[in-house]
Each structure stands twice: as C-alpha cells, then as structure tokens.
Amino acid sequence: MDAARDPAAPPDGRLPVAVVCGLHGDARRAAVRRLLATVPGSVALHHDLSTAALGSVLRTVRDAAGVRDTGRAPLVSDCACCALREDLVPELLRLADDGLTRLAIVELWDSVEPKAMAEVIAAHNGDRLLLASVLTAVDPSLTLPCLGNGDDLADVGLAAAATDQRTVADTWARQLEYAPVLALVAGEDGSYGDEEDRALLAQLHPTARQIRVADGGALAEAAFGWGTGFDVEAAAARQHPACALLPQSxxxxxxxxxxxxxxxxxxxxxxxxxxxxxxxxxxxxxxxxxxxxxxxxxxxxxxxxxxxxxxxxxxxxxxxxxxxxxxxxxxxxxxxxxxxxxxxxxxxxxxxxxxxxxxxxxxxxxxxxxxxxxxxxxxxxxxxxxxxxxxxxxxxx
Missing domain, CATH: 3.30.1220.10 (CobW-like, C-terminal domain)
Incomplete structure (x- = not known):
C-alpha cells in the first residue's frame, strides 16, 4: 500500500475494527479481499451462520495469504446470531493482543445487520479496540432486485434464528441505509449498474460515501474511518423515525x-x-x-x-x-x-x-x-x- 495513502492507526494503540456487511455476498467478499490485499497486517474474521443446523457457528480467520485459523462457536439459546455476538469480541481481543494485526475486518454473514454488531463492538471501545467504520458492500445492479424480494429469509436459507421473521427486502434496506460508506463492486459485465441503478442507490442513501472497491487506497481509508472512528449513537439516530435524515424529493x-x-x-x-x-x-x-x-x-x-x-x-x-x-x-x-x-x-x-x-x-x-x-x-x-x-x-x- 502506498505510504502516502496509508491511514494512520489510532495513536493510543487500539486495534481498528472495520465491519463489512451486505446481502450481496460476492460484493462483500470482493471488498474484504481488496482490504486484505491493500492493508498490510489486516485480518478478516467471519462467522458462517449457515452451519447452525449442526449446532454451532463456523469461525474463520484469514489474511491476504489465506486461512489462518478456524473454530466453532456453540449456539446460544438456539440462536446463531447470538453465538456470533458471544464469540466476536473475544476473537477481536485476541487479535488485538497479538500485536501483529493492524486492521481487523469483521465480515458479517449475509443477513446479519450491522447495527447490532457495531454496537456490540463499540461497547468494548476501550484500551484495546476501536470501531473504526461500517461499510455495506453493494453490486448496484442488484439493489432493486433485493428491494423487490419479499421472500422470508427462512425460505431462502438466510434466517439467523428459528424465530427470524425478516424478509430479504427489509433486511437489505436496513443494511444499505445504516452504513455511511457503500463499497461498490462492478457486476459481471464490468459496469456499476446502469443509470437507473445508480440513481436508485443515490436516492435511497443520499448521504453515503460511495467508494469503488477497485480503488484499494480509498477503500482502506474508509475502513480506517478516516481517523474519526464510527459513532454508533449518531448512526442509530439517523435511522430513528423521530429524527431520521430522510431523503429529499x-x-x-x-x-x-x-x-x-x-x-x-x-x-x-x-x-x-x-x-x-x-x-x-x-x-x-x-x-x-x-x-x-x-x-x-x-x-x-x-x-x-x-x-x-x-x-x-x-x-x-x-x-x-x-x-x-x-x-x-x-x-x-x-x-x-x-x-x-x-x-x-x-x-x-x-x-x-x-x-x-x-x-x-x-x-x-x-x-x-x-x-x-x-x-x-x-x-x-x-x-x-x-x-x-x-x-x-x-x-x-
């Protein structure tokens, strides 16, 4: 990574944590790969909730060279998402203690919404961790199809718990609108959607910074939060219906x-x-x-x-x-x-x-x-x- 664009780590020595989410799995994985390749010393942590039927959640830790470690976190109250919450912070603290990790990337599973996980991490913003950013990975051409998909997550194999009643559409909308940064990935044809796709994305979240994953330097700067960190209270306020900054005409x-x-x-x-x-x-x-x-x-x-x-x-x-x-x-x-x-x-x-x-x-x-x-x-x-x-x-x- 070019030194001139190398974001500064927190001066107090805390480990910066970037959360990357999104139902567009290929886009999310592409964003994480780009970060791992761009930021030396970066490590990605991912919990695969699709293995919950086996009684546990599969944890994978990897860097630019490949998988470093795998493990399983037992379900908590038959809830895969609860297992993620319980296992996430101890793993991040372990990475902070090794003294070798420069950026921890939390790649959320498909239907996990960033708000709850961001707040879990931010609650441990102390002398070892710093929630630096939240990014939603987006393939612009898939924005409208996801918004129009009224299928229950359970029906498409993406429910995080037996009681999960969310749909693909409402989950995607909240993922998209919570993050202040949208990491855009080109589709199979190499384009970032057509004019309608781009206009829809801009109107759904007009205040978001849009960064192309192909620009590794800009993506890394966004992951480090431009040195300001991520404010979970302000993010929650942006979505609260009493004070949400709703789009304009x-x-x-x-x-x-x-x-x-x-x-x-x-x-x-x-x-x-x-x-x-x-x-x-x-x-x-x-x-x-x-x-x-x-x-x-x-x-x-x-x-x-x-x-x-x-x-x-x-x-x-x-x-x-x-x-x-x-x-x-x-x-x-x-x-x-x-x-x-x-x-x-x-x-x-x-x-x-x-x-x-x-x-x-x-x-x-x-x-x-x-x-x-x-x-x-x-x-x-x-x-x-x-x-x-x-x-x-x-x-x-």
Missing amino acids: ADESGVVTYVWHRERPCHPGRLYEALEDLCCAAARSRGRFWLADRPDTLLAWDAAGGALCVESYGPWLAALPEAAWESVPPVRRAAVALDWHPEHGDRCQHLVFTSPGLDTDGVCRLLDSCLLTDDEYAAGPEAWERLAPAFDNLLEI
Missing part, C-alpha cells in the same frame, strides 16, 4: 423520491384500507406518521418488497411534559424544531417513497384521502380518539 434517470409531509392526522380506517396499494407503490418507503385515534403515539413506517412494518416509537415530544425533554437526545430536539407546529407540536405525517417509475400523483392522492376531512378535523381530538381502531393487529396490541 428527487427525480433522476427514471427514479423518483416523493416526500409526503402533512400537518393533519390520518383516519385509521381509511389509511389501513390503503396500506396494500401504498406498500406496492414503491420499492422503498419509510418515515413517521400520526393516527387520529392515537394522538400521543409516534408511529414508524418501514416498507420494502411489498411488506410493511409498523411500530410504535413511544410518544411524540409534544405529548411529554417539558420536564422530560431534557432526557431526549439533542438530535431529536433539533429535528423536532424543524417540524414544530404551534398547535400539534411535532405531530405530523412525514413519509418518503422511492422507486423507479413512481406515480407521485397517485401516491399523493391516495395518502391525502386518508387524512381527516375538514369536518372530521373540526370535531376535535376527543372525537378523533373515538374513531374505530384499525392498526391494533399490526401493533400487536
């Missing part, structure tokens, strides 16, 4: 991002009836919304592959007594200030839809039809709360 190469922002609650029954059409309208949609019958509850919307997940994220800030605001993270208070309404506070509708060929007018008309009518709105909050609930089954109440 865009229209490029046939890919459209539409932002629906309103300051009136939705009628629970009409919105529920529209869910199927809304979920199928876009490859990806997410954000926060406000139901008239749940005036104090911030609800998160997360849809990909034609499937929707609705979750309660606690109260809107306006529903809390002012004394409780001090316990709210500053990033959320800052986000609230941008949406504050003199009557409703931070209660609002903020949903973002991204897809090739998106019918923005149709999505807008359908969503607007779900808002309270003028007469319903004028009836006031007490009448709103008496509306028949429609989301109880989605919220598992």
